[in-house]
Amino acid sequence: MPTSVLTPVEYIGRWSINSVRSLGKAGYLTTGALRALRNVEIWGPRLVSQMVSVGVASVPIALFIAVFTGIVLALQASYTLTGAVPMYLVGAMVGKSMILELGPVLTGLALAGRVGASTAAEVGTMRVTEQIDALETLAYDPLAYLVVPRVLAGVFMFPVVIVLASAIGILTGWSASLTLLDMSSAEFVRGLRLFFQPWDVGFAVIKSLSFGLIVTSVGSFYGFHAKGGAGGVGVATTRAVVVSSMLILVLDAFWAVVLL
Amino acid sequence: MKRREELLAGSVVLLGIVVAVFGTLWLQGRRFGSTETEVHVLMRDVGQLSVGNAVTFRGVPIGRVGDIAVEEGGTAVRIQLLLDGEWILEDDAVAVIAPESMFGDWQAEIVTRSRFPRYDYYEIPAEARLPGGVRILSGYMLPDLSRLTAVADEVAQNVASLTDRFDRAFGQETTDQITQAIDNMEEFTATLRRLADQQSDQFLGIAEDVQNATSEIASVLETARGSLERIDALLASGDLDSILVNTRVITAELSGVSGDISAASRSLSGTLTLADSTFLALNRITARLESGDGSLGRLITDTLLASRAERLVEELNLLMADLRANPRKYVRLSIF
């Protein structure tokens, strides 16, 4: 058969094999990390510093994004609601979209960049400079030492950061409504409470947990399998950010289908 | 270093939890640290009332809906109202559930039975009493816009079939008078529709006109009701001469009133969309009346139909009373 016919077939074949291989590696890493959960004495002491670098250090960027999102939401809501529609619906739109969608997803995407990249780069650098091998020779399970505290920190801290971001977004949306839209506080709060359900917060927290899990484990995965020198770390970092951003959007849709 | 990190992580986590918990409670409308009065309401149906909706008293928000559950046996729905602060409600307090606006938010208003005596409140069975000083109120759900127009339409159809049955009793003179009344009605409804078309331009500042107009509409309905009662009575006695006399009176009244309404409603918009549909239906009635089919014999033998029509008019009247009391509610509804 001529090669021109075979090339796409080969390409598909290679792609499939690589996908299955990646899935296998990911599964291996996952089970390894689950097993590594036993080694509390290894990951326990590292958890706090990872919570600081994954969570606390992400608060400023998350709040920065939330501040502007809140303002834009309020202004665009009022722009959409011109005419006879009551203005208090601005509050409902800001609150609902901040809690359900924009708080978790925008923050998640920003943290996919920040946390995902730094995780992949750190772990990848440790891989290519044999620091991960060194850990093993010193009787440390690298998954317990590097991956578990990062993933746990992500799972714990993403919801915290996202809750704070959503709250700030609503507050700035509120103050934008007061200062720029001539609404009253009572009107805004009325709209805010109008469609609010406690479950919204639970939904946002579940979403955030899953985003934290995805961003940190994807970052760890690509870092762990980084090859070569600085270039390999660069590739791992880029892939980590791209893949975790995509997975965040996929998960977002998934949760919307499953939980709403 | 280590301790600083722990402190930092701990305080951010705590802050997050505090914001999530108190934010949720605040958004639910819960007040912190103050007392609440719990009141229960029993009723047949809650419409679209949901947990967290406002509870109002004389138009002022005083609490929220805490819980909604179907009573055991499925005979009624129990609504838990949580009122901020201490409340001692009047003895004949009842709750009226109604849409607060078009946007899905309903409310429970605490009123007295004497203020709206004609509503069909749910009667609380004796065994439903609660210990511990928790009051149980009777509840009534106001029909929303769609039900209102449905009722109006039903009234119209019943009136149509009623009139169908006595048209042949009229002579030439009454026919002329009725034709005259129909012309007036047509002119009136046309005006209403024109006004409804212009509604968005004149949306603001119409509340007072609405007040006036609704009382006019109510008096029209009152008249119509009175007429129907008289017709009913006359039909029962079989005195056809009296029918003719009374019809003359009715048509005169109708034309006068419709003139009044069109004068009062120059800047009227929202409410009249509703009224428009009612009068459109009346218009249909008179059209049928004009076409001259139907039979007097059927009318005379079927007084049940007449009394049913009368009951529907009464229900319409109740709604109009509410319209008069809370014009804003309906003005907002009619924007769309």
Next chain:
Amino acid sequence: MSIVLRDVYRAFGTNQVLRGLDLEVQDGETLSVIGFSGAGKSVVLKHMVGLIRPDSGDVVVDGKNVNELDVEELNALRRDVGYVFQFAALFDSMSIAENVAMGLRRVPGTYEEEIVSRVRECLALVELEGIEDQYPSELSGGMVKRAGLARAIATRPKYLLYDEPTTGLDPVTVTVIDRLIVRMKEELGVTGIVVTHDIESAYRISDRIAMLHDGRIRICGTVDEIRGSDDPLLRSFLEGRPELAKRAS
């Protein structure tokens, strides 16, 4: 007790690196493994601590078959084997003292005071006193290598594996490292396996030298035997003459 590799095969993808390798390291000796770049010298070393598992064959360290150990046993074994990485692989987020202490923290029942004194002791042994609180990025290449050695000896291992300990260092530092390797053998009595392609250094520190080629040990003998060998490939390697290697293969 010793380290024995028996008929070890290992491939990376399509690249068959080890093809039935046999190697035995005697207790208390220092064995240098030499060979051309890419011959798989580091791979041999990594087999000895279970960083790489063989596709087939046995790796027996201290009487235990590395393949058959569970995680706990492997960790216990690793306390007896110190690994000096080519570029030291110090954890750059930690100070030197923390780096050296890492292995000790995994030894059950070790007190903090013990760790501190052992760290000082190990750093003194590699002549790096007083740099406990510095970070790897603040040290020179030779100091980093020595710190890596200090970390490897912290748990007082019976075996020390050196991956190219002198590559990229100036001649004076090379001598310093060589002396340290000899000192480890003499003062601590450790068995050493040194992967290197610095033949002069190998002569100085080794009891025996083995040459790895084509996935097998091509030749193994004492320093004098190696010096006197007329194997063309070995001569090509020792004398840096590629034409001999071509003829040999």
